Amino acid sequence: MSFRILFSLGMIILITALLAIPQSGHAQRMSHPNFNGGGRPSAAPSQNFNRPAPAVNRPAPPVNRPVVNRPPQQVQNHPAEQPRQIENRPTINGAGNMNHDYNQHNYTRNTAAHRAPVTVQKNVTVQHNVTVHENVNVYHNHYQPVHAYAYHPYHPYYWGHNWHPLGFFAASLATDAFLLSIANQQYYYDEGVYYQPSAGGYSVVPAPVGAMVSALPPGYETTMVGNDYYYYYGGAFYINTGNGYQVVQAPYGAVVTQIPDGAIQQDINGQTYLVYNNTYYQPVSENGTDAYEVVQVN
């Protein structure tokens, strides 16, 4: 008799479970050994990786960035009410971690110091050439900084009155701003600054990789990496295609003299780096002049 009761109870619980649970097979499919939130026990990484907790070394949010040398008129013209409201709203997951401590990993890393510009990567023939893709070492060579670390204070830089930092909000654009379409996204370009429509106006966004402009504003720098020339303006790197200047990823080894407003200082292994638009810049000295080298932090 008691067995029947137990069996009946067991069946009820089983049916309840089957009805109540959207069964496995369509959700977070991967394990998350580094996530220690909620009521989940803290799980040790499965391999010999000893990564720091994400929140500890996470770059400070942009609201804390230094504003040294910010021209007064730009502060006054920054109607940041709406962006600030967004920044103050709680985020979905408390922000991602981009501070990977590569030193504590025991894998062989492949870096992209001399990877081909995006135009080459978009070549479908190359993309679907499995030999090229899987042999990352073909164009992903290990990168070592060329210049020695030489700390000097960060002075956020402005490229004149027409240049604006990331996040800057403009109610309207100059009449000579022109429209770009990159990866089904529309951008407006004006004087080395890229905008996207936002909250009834336009917000400055990072230069989209692949964007082509006919000319760069005065004040751009030229830097050479390997045998290639790159052009730098407003925190974005360009190559000269012959038909114009195309935005590319920041090339490792490029040396520039100015970092835009909006960079965040980050201390890694006792050295202070600047992080701007997900690119790490190492303070260096070149010919007695303060400069920054694009590096890969490892």
Place this chain on the structure above:
Amino acid sequence: MNKKFFFSVLFCISAATGASAQRTSIDTVAVSILDRMSAMIGSLSSCHYTVRSNYDIRSQHLGLVKHGDDEQIYMEGPNKLLIRSQGDRGERSLYYDGETLSYYSLENNQFATLALTAPIVDMIDTVNKLYGIEFPASDFFYPTFVDDLLSESKNLIYLGMTKVDGKDCYHIAGATPDMGYQFWISDDALTLPMKMVIVYTSRDMNPQYEATLSDWQINPVLPSSLFEFMVPPKAKKIKMAKSPVKK
């Protein structure tokens, strides 16, 4: 003699190639792209997106059979979530208003509730672990997403550019001892996830899971009532049962 030499060289090349294939390889370009995506998601205060998921379920007589669901996801930080799901598993909804998690099955007109106060990802992780409830493509929302991949992956490589639904995307692939995975991340200012595929290489017949994410809305204003569950007329309350401990 020349022939022997040729085959010796060929053997050495083959051995070297084989050895390199076994080596752990993490492509920092891939890591950088995933970092950007993760940072973007981490900066969101609310979002809405659609997931079309396809998954294999093993049939004794038919092998792997494909099934699919369409899901609408609404999130608002730090602790509000709504998932509306339609597909082969019926029409279901999952509400989380920061205090109560409610599951509702339209076909069965049944609901279950669970008192729980936690941020979204903590709630997802806890409920997934305790009750086996899974959340569509929620891996991307873990703040430790990239760290988790790096911890477990033998290989993680950026393959190149390709298109998903006509949109240029970074194509990234990797493998852990138990699965192969691929992500497609949009090549635009937002760098949002567009698609993911997982192949369970350690499971029988290597079933796959595929999710295509679309209709992204960034920081939309969502009413609080969206996340509050109202018990439908005549709905029966059932108990949420704990799942067996996962491996």
